[in-house]
Amino acid sequence: MRGGVIGVAQMGPIAKSESRPQVVKRLIDMLKEAKGRNCRFVVFPELALTTFFPRWVYQLGDPELEAFFETEMPGPETKPLFETAAELGIGFYLGYAEKTKGKHYNTAILTDGTGKIIGKYRKVHLPGHVEPDPSRKGEHLEKRYFDIGNLGFPVYEALEGRVGMAICNDRRWPETYRVMGLQGAELITLGYNTPVGLGEPFQAAALANFHNSLTMQAGAYHNACWVAAAAKCGNEEGFEMIGQSMIIAPTGEVVAQCSSLEDEVISARCDFDQAQYFKREIFNFARHRRPEAYGLITERIGAGDPLPPVESF
Ligand code: ING
Numbered sequence: 278m279r280g281g282v283i284g285v286a287q288m289g290p291i292a293k294s295e296s297r298p299q300v301v302k303r304l305i306d307m308l309k310e311a312k313g314r315n316c317r318f319v320v321f322p323e324l325a326l327t328t329f330f331p332r333w334v335y336q337l338g339d340p341e342l343e344a345f346f347e348t349e350m351p352g353p354e355t356k357p358l359f360e361t362a363a364e365l366g367i368g369f370y371l372g373y374a375e376k377t378k379g380k381h382y383n384t385a386i387l388t389d390g391t392g393k394i395i396g397k398y399r400k401v402h403l404p405g406h407v408e409p410d411p412s413r414k415g416e417h418l419e420k421r422y423f424d425i426g427n428l429g430f431p432v433y434e435a436l437e438g439r440v441g442m443a444i445c446n447d448r449r450w451p452e453t454y455r456v457m458g459l460q461g462a463e464l465i466t467l468g469y470n471t472p473v474g475l476g477e478p479f480q481a482a483a484l485a486n487f488h489n490s491l492t493m494q495a496g497a498y499h500n501a502c503w504v505a506a507a508a509k510c511g512n513e514e515g516f517e518m519i520g521q522s523m524i525i526a527p528t529g530e531v532v533a534q535c536s537s538l539e540d541e542v543i544s545a546r547c548d549f550d551q552a553q554y555f556k557r558e559i560f561n562f563a564r565h566r567r568p569e570a571y572g573l574i575t576e577r578i579g580a581g582d583p584l585p586p587v588e589s590f
Pocket of ligand 1: 404417444445446447449469470471472
């Protein structure tokens, strides 16, 4: 079967004081548990090596801030993860903070069953703000600490099919899934760190989980692909983050879901030929999709009244 048993390794909180080796041990333990479930691939969360540091205000260049970033992957402290994965014959998605050539990215990599990196993605949709604002109940400063991803949304040959990556806020944007769907993605892997709520006026915290599943189930269904999503969750340094890691079929059905807010492995049998069936029938872009018609609509809107100014985000 193309695809195969895919695992999602949800992580509970990572304390600011937790060292890389301590975190890597947690990841290795979950790799081993996934092997016990016959997984051939495992998805870890966004920024899976550190606490979610964009919740705090740092001056750029602050050594404490820079220490959250990896300058090589694998590096000495992450190598054991790659070595264990190679021993177990398991590929994985790993989210981490990447520093390269003076740039800082919120990055994810894809490895094959030998521990070799076969793909990289850098987060495109960076939520939050550049400047802190003491009036906010909580900060979300990804725009301050990360550069916008410069690799597009590539889809890679993996698991005898086509696998793409996204990171957290990317999953809220339909374009993310469609750009990879147009490349034939059969599985989209992603990690997230999502606060339960930062006191937004119109976003009841209770909707956080609803929006999480809504957007990923829609993305999977609209693009006839599997989605495997891993949360970093629980009360991390005093900030509640949602769990609800899940695996979604091309039908949009949730076929596996975490029930805790801790390190937890789930898995599902992801047959890529099921994705192909829906790509051939319902979401056959070549036969049913009409970009030329959409173009006309866009022109008409373009000639209309100016849109209201987008308030600074
Ligand atoms: N976190 C959140 C996410 O997109 C967010 C930020 C939460 C944006 C709720 C909008 C609404 O899940 C990250 N890391 O992107």
